[in-house]
Amino acid sequence: MVHLTINGQVVQANDGEMLLDVIKRMGIDIPAICQHDAVEPFGSCRLCTVEITKADWDGWKNYVTSCLYPVADGLIVNTHSETVNEIRKTLLDLYLARHPNSLFVRKLAAEHGVTKTSYEEIPDGDDCILCGLCTRICERMGFSAISTVGRGHSKEVAPPLKEAPPDCVGCLACAQCCPTGHIKFSEEGASRSIWGKQFEKIACSKCGKLTITKEFADSLSETRNIPREYFDVCDDCRRKEIALTMGRLAQWSREEETV
């Protein structure tokens, strides 16, 4: 257990926790858009930056990203100091210049009082804010089908060689976690398309409902050691089946009792 002060309030935290965890728990709202509980903190958006100091730092202050900074005893944290607000506003201003068409960015910037960028706008700026959530989620799922390529201002998220990614199983995890909706996919009947790759979904052998892609099922069955047949039935039907079995069991034991 450690004790620290956040915005003037003394709080307790567990060793190894990050500042952001505690800040969120206290109900303090700070933007943290490259952070997701499913993956390790990354530190690319810098919006979660806070000001820290300690009593014995002689007034010296440091600016750190709270998603990555471990809690420590005696830390004095300010989540909304004048400098922190200035940093956040400037970063959002920069975001807005780069992604003027992104609704997500526009909304977030507006919440912090930035409605128009003061920098040179990139008119055809795309929606990808390079938060790296998609690549990290995909890696976490064990696929690493996509990655960032290039560097600096021309960095982008793409499959290898920008061709249909061989390792993608069409799980959609990347698209679902993308905060800006940059990752496009389409569904038509049993087929799904993402990153330029086509997939067929499995139809439940009982009810015919479409579930996950065949590739995803193959991979799960292989890596998690689950029989492949498991995925032939959809979750609903499987639940129903279990319920029926349970029911039969219950009836059977009741019959036993009456005998």
Place this chain on the structure above:
Amino acid sequence: MRIDKPAQLTKLRKELVAVEKKHTKKIMICCGPGCLANGAAKIVEEFRKVLKKKHIRGFKIEALKETGCHGFCERGPLVIIEPRGTFYTKVKPKDVEEIINESIRKDETVERLLYDDPSNGHKIERYNDIPFYSHQQRIALRNLGHIDQYKIEDYIVADGYNALVKALTKMKPDEIIAEVTTSGLRGRGGAGFSTGRKWATCAKAEDTPHYVICNGDEGDPGAFMDRSIMEGDPHSVLEGMIIAAYAVGAHEGYIYVREEYPLAIENLKLAIHQATEYGFLGENILGSGFSLTLNVSRGGGAFVCGESSALMKSVAGEVGEPRAKYVRSVLKGFHDKPTVLNNVETYANIPVIIDKGGEWFAGIGTPGSSGTKAFSLVGKVRNTGLIEVPMGTKLREIIYDIGGGILDNRPFKAVQTGGPSGGCLPEEKLDLPVDFDTLTEAYSMMGSGGMIVMDDHTCVVDLAKYFLAFLVEESCGKCVPCREGLFQLHAMVKKISEGQGIEEDIEKMEKLSDVIIKSSLCGLGKSGPNPFLSTVRYFRDEYLAHIRDKKCPAKVCRELIRFDIIADKCDGCTACLSACAFDAITGKKNEVHVIDQDKCTKCGACEAVCTRNAIEVS
């Protein structure tokens, strides 16, 4: 031959020294990066050919040495005749026979190839008498130019691996660390962190295994100190690393070299092979029971790969992108294990510190920054090259005494230190004693030791634009302040250079710089705004001239200058007309020529060829 006992090395050295002493004359051919680029390989070939053809009594071919960079690259290719130290400059293959006749057969010199002092035109025979060399003190570069870069035997003759013997047989790891701490050595790769403290932290770390890594990425454009050491004296780096590994308890190490340095990679690999054969590396080093393997790792070539966390990822085979860390890499580095990462020059200093003692080293330089520092001195000075001076040497001494002053006697304008994200110091800072702290206090930095001298033809706005463009290009793009912030900063400097800026821009740029510095993830972003900040600090008027008067005082920024032909001076020689690639000049022979401003791209080609100074830039 494997050396298992210290006595064997002493004996071997004696034998090797005896062999060396038999060479009454030695021909040292500089094969450093600069001289190779100027044709040193041809010189070596020619020497071998001529020496083979003409047998010279008492001269053995082993006395012909291919050395690393001797330092004075501007005068290369260099050939030095030892032990006299006769210094031949700008040698061409056709000079070789004459050098052999005069300097090897006889004790004469080839006068025309000697260095001529630009201040008085006098010839100077020996390099030690040339001001470029006489103002230097060499520790890290001690062997460069003096030993054959391919021969471990030459390194041993130069007392090489003496320090290793001392460290392994007479010192405990903590005594070594104490010695390095006493020396006050600070990392030469940029941040200037105490090497002793770093080693101590790693040695104490409980997690195992420990690693040692050498940073040979040297991404600063124009810098070649580390390259020269790795190529010309690779064993000094190895010896430093082996001592470090022993001190911190590491048994595996990596030398990370940028791919653009193939010769450094080759020479390091050769050196590792030789050192292993002699038993300085590998299992049971010198019979001490301590083992270490070293590997050379090829860098991807991106500037940011020199940053510690990116480098460690790159060595591990991952994408070289900096990792946000509030746990230092000395505790959680390579493979998340305790890791000592030091720069090439840092390691090269270690054997000397162990040999002569930390106190000795601490006595050189300034109290806060001990020892010497190597710089690659480039730009508009007469004597460009690789130099090493005690910390605390004044900029003026470096630029005027060693550097020989500004080319063509033009006025000095500024000196850029610390690489692309370093700072620019003006004339009034010329008496600044150079060390880690004084440079930082003057809003520049030591960096890894690049030093670019500029004359009055340099426009600081243009300069800031150039370095910012480099950093925008090299930003890894992971975090927003660096990726987008530097991009916008560059765009604004560019606007000013085109006469499109407004005065408020400067303040806005200063604020943006502050945010970039405070919120970027790694050192690249954190120092990225420096090219702008340091130039605007010392040369604000020049920025204002671009903004208010739409003028570039240095006459560099194309959008703000024009080229005109002064009718009175033009004699119609047509030189400019043929030089202009854009057909912007019209005029008949012997008649005054005219520049069409609509077509002129301000390339400056006409000005360069006009012998009558008829072309005016305004």
